[in-house]
Amino acid sequence: GRGKMVVTFMMGTRRLYDFVHDNPAICMMPVSYVNDPFVISQNDNVVSINSALQIDLMGQVCAEAIGLKQYSAVGGQMDFVRGASASKGGRSIIAFGATTKGGTISKIVPFLAEGAAVTTSRNDVDYIVTEYGIAHLKGKCLRERARELIKIAAPAFREELSGEFEKRFGEVLLV
Missing domain, CATH: 3.40.1080.20 (Acetyl-CoA hydrolase/transferase C-terminal domain)
Incomplete structure (x- = not known):
């Protein structure tokens, strides 16, 4: 969605995981969507x-x-x-x-x-x-x-x- 951080995976520190947990600004999507050149090009x-x-x-x-x-x-x-x-x-x-x-x-x-x-x-x-x-x-x-x-x-x-x-x-x- 618009205004969200779209990601397919994350790896990092406790600080990252705390930030992501229940954060409505994070949109986890499958790699088939996030890495689709057609989807990327729409931005x-x-x-x-x-x-x-x-x-x-x-x-x-x-x-x-x-x-x-x-x-x-x-x-x-x-x-x-x-x-x-x-x-x-x-x-x-x-x-x-x-x-x-x-x-x-x-x-x-x-x-x-x-x-x-x-x-x-x-x-x-x-x-x-x-x-x-x-x-x-x-x-x-x-x-x-x-x-x-x-x-x-x-x-x-x-x-x-x-x-x-x-x-x-x-x-x-x-x-």
């Missing part, structure tokens, strides 16, 4: 924010595995990305730290790890955000996508990613 200005484990230079997002090792599940990422995209004024954001393992591994990579699943296709990606900036990928060609992603990669990895850019596009990218 104006939806902003979906999801995370990722890796993103390649084409803009493909993996949010569920590290190579062949399953780490998480798909969840509602695609549902909310597509629902936000169809929402009037909506947008979707994939936000994550640019590195892992204490800054030694880039999460922006030339290619997803072998065996990794594509959770969100490059055609569905709108914004990618790291601590180094924002890349707006929607509607951009592969060259522009790669350029945008390299700009928001951790500085220690930009030269390596630029080398891949040069191999693919025959253009030197100054970082």
Whole structure:
């Protein structure tokens, strides 16, 4: 209903459970409703924010595995990305730290790890955000996508990613 917080599950502290208990502002609904892109899109200005484990230079997002090792599940990422995209004024954001393992591994990579699943296709990606900036990928060609992603990669990895850019596009990218 209008003016309510619609949720499909919650997990948290005693404070959260006390807040939810008998709260008329909370509307618990099944995942088949909450994650339905058609239902999501009926709200104006939806902003979906999801995370990722890796993103390649084409803009493909993996949010569920590290190579062949399953780490998480798909969840509602695609549902909310597509629902936000169809929402009037909506947008979707994939936000994550640019590195892992204490800054030694880039999460922006030339290619997803072998065996990794594509959770969100490059055609569905709108914004990618790291601590180094924002890349707006929607509607951009592969060259522009790669350029945008390299700009928001951790500085220690930009030269390596630029080398891949040069191999693919025959253009030197100054970082």
